[in-house]
Structures are given as C-alpha cells and as structure tokens.
Amino acid sequence: MSTLPATRPDKTRLPIVQQVAAIVWPSFLTASLATIVFFTVFDPTELALIGGFPGLSRTGGYTIGFFCFWLLGTLSSALTTYFRQPTNRRTAPKSDPQT
Numbered sequence: 001m002s003t004l005p006a007t008r009p010d011k012t013r014l015p016i017v018q019q020v021a022a023i024v025w026p027s028f029l030t031a032s033l034a035t036i037v038f039f040t041v042f043d044p045t046e047l048a049l050i051g052g053f054p055g056l057s058r059t060g061g062y063t064i065g066f067f068c069f070w071l072l073g074t075l076s077s078a079l080t081t082y083f084r085q086p087t088n089r090r091t092a093p094k095s096d097p098q099t
Contacts, residue, residue: 022081024074027074031069039065044060
C-alpha cells in the first residue's frame, strides 16, 4: 500500500475478493484451533446447562462455539487490516519565500 493522495487510484491494491479471503481464511483456521482446544477442556452439554439451555445437544454446542470463535477471529483480522492502511497525512502549508 502506498501513501499517495486519495485522488490517485492505487494500482497495488488487492481485489476485494482477495481482501475478504485474507480476513476470513485466517480467522477460520484460528476458530478451528480454538474450538478444538476449548472443547477439549470444557463439555458443551455442561456449558449449556450452566447457560440455561438444557436441550442443547453436544453438536449444537460445538457449532455455536465455533461460530463465536470465528466471529471473534474475523473481527480481530478485520481490525488489523483496517489499522494497517496508511492515512493521508496533512502537510503544513509551504511558506511563500518572497514574503
């Protein structure tokens, strides 16, 4: 990415599909690993009872947990991508040498 003014198109910018994939794919992998680690320690049926959902199946608990982890990972990746972009810095006006 460059720090060119916003009026010029940035030819090095990635296509939107590639930008989305760069956010969603790493968060998917992270959510997969987080789900495995988390549910190795905690049983989803016991968590459902504690949370007030006694009819929730084990598979339902895994699914809800995975999508929650994926959402957190996606938000984290999206914020990282957003804050990586350079800003258009304002430069101080040049003083007139003849005055």
